[in-house]
Amino acid sequence: MSATATHTERWFDVDGLRLHGVEWGSPDGTPMLLLHGVGSNALFFNSLGPRLEDRMPGRYRILSLDHRGCGDSDKPGTGYGIERAAQDVIDIHDQLGGTPMVIVGHSRGGWLASYIAGRWPSRVTDLVLIDPARIFFATIEDADDFYGAVAAGLGPFDTLDDAFAAAREKDRTMTWTAQREAAVRNGLEELPDGRWRAKMPRSVLQAMRAAREDTDRVGPVLPDVTARVLMFVSSRSGESRQQQKLEYARRLPGDVRVEMVDATHAIHQDEPDVVAGTITEFLRPEA
Template sequence: MTADGVRIAYQPRGGGPAGPTPLLLLSGQSNSHRWWDRVRDDFEATRRTVTLDYRGTGDSDKPDEAYSTEGFAEDVIAVLDHLGVERADVYGTSMGGRVAQWVAARHPGRVRALVLGCTSPGGPHAFERGNDIRMALAGPDPAVARQTLLDLMYTPRWQAAHEGPFNTLGDPAMPPYARRRHLVASNRHDAWDVLPGITAPTLVLHGDDDRFNPTANAALIAGRIPGARLRLIPGARHAYFEEFRALAGPLVLDFLDSPDFLDPSVSASALS
């Protein structure tokens, strides 16, 4: 239960040892924790993971009120508080990366390491997707909009080899008003001024063929956060973490286990 009385669903999981810092996974806009279903196992041999459903998604409450990425970040902190987790490694993709920026900037003591995937700083400095993409996604034909989104997420080769459901296309149970609220929250995100204050070691990941959230945003973020590392994944689109999981997952784990900042004394206190 958050300070404003909203119930947030969360899902701690994993067979990793209790000692290492837990890994918090933050999903994209209008998506529940199911966003991570295809790749979550990749982290759980060595890590305990925590996901959550943003307000408006999954099993969380869905108040018809203004949402924001800053507000979602405070919901994240409420979940960590409830679990008794003092510090976590935070991996956010797409809008989850926007939320993660606020978590790291506003609560630096709660984030040991930060991974920002296929995301944007928002605001006037960010690179926006083209109007052709916006029009196709907002068009009157749902089938065209869905295929447009699939093509932005995955390469044709991957689509041909995989059947649905595609959990990155949105939470099908969301009410329409909540979808609109999520869209506005993501569009209004602007963390440009606070990025230089992020102190957690940061890895920025992005597909180099991402038109949904243009790849140029990765360099913007990496250049704005002191000491951030940048890795582009060749040929990957927006859902790089799923289609290119064999590369992306190890990149994340190698970064989180880096001896440059590994602190074995930090652990989760309540994830069972």
């Protein structure tokens, strides 16, 4: 399989919903679940998934999920707290056979992956965090800044090109590739009047924010993580943002391997070869 290989569509029945995913690798391999961030979708791993399969052919069943409310998964009015979001992943893991898994999480997906690794430590052998979301929002202003930026990308937009321009405007230093454009396009839908908007409703974003503001759910379980941990951090972000991510390394037990990468927040899209190569080396069995 090449780094541009197409994925396989997967569907799962969970909590009365249809949840969607895309898959690379072998159906007989060890589960590797890829969890995306807020406002994103499963195809945001379309640069990383094929590269991991290239480097470790047949070893992993690499499955990138559309969380409930996102991408092509169902969008119910409830269920956006961390416990239900984590249980969705656990239910899918059971459907894959329940063999201890690797979890790779970007942004909010890293926050959620950390919770899963602490809440169900026997389920997770290796945890990979790609510029994970802060453990907890310290102030309302912090949350306003973050969720306001996500809301701006929901549209509607007059044209598809306008939607792409809005995505690129988030950080003009990002690497814009055909894979990245395909991932952005996958998160959009055309309206009857010809405009475009995100598949994720604003009500889902509001529910996700509310679930993050009530209390710190992740910090208390981090000491229970038994998985080996690899973390990528963007060196382009400001010092305070870097420290928010490095807080995971300070709280997690044992040694955490930290890799600083010259990339934007979506490190795996900007530098997929670096990320895939480092993950492959990290997961390589001891000789």
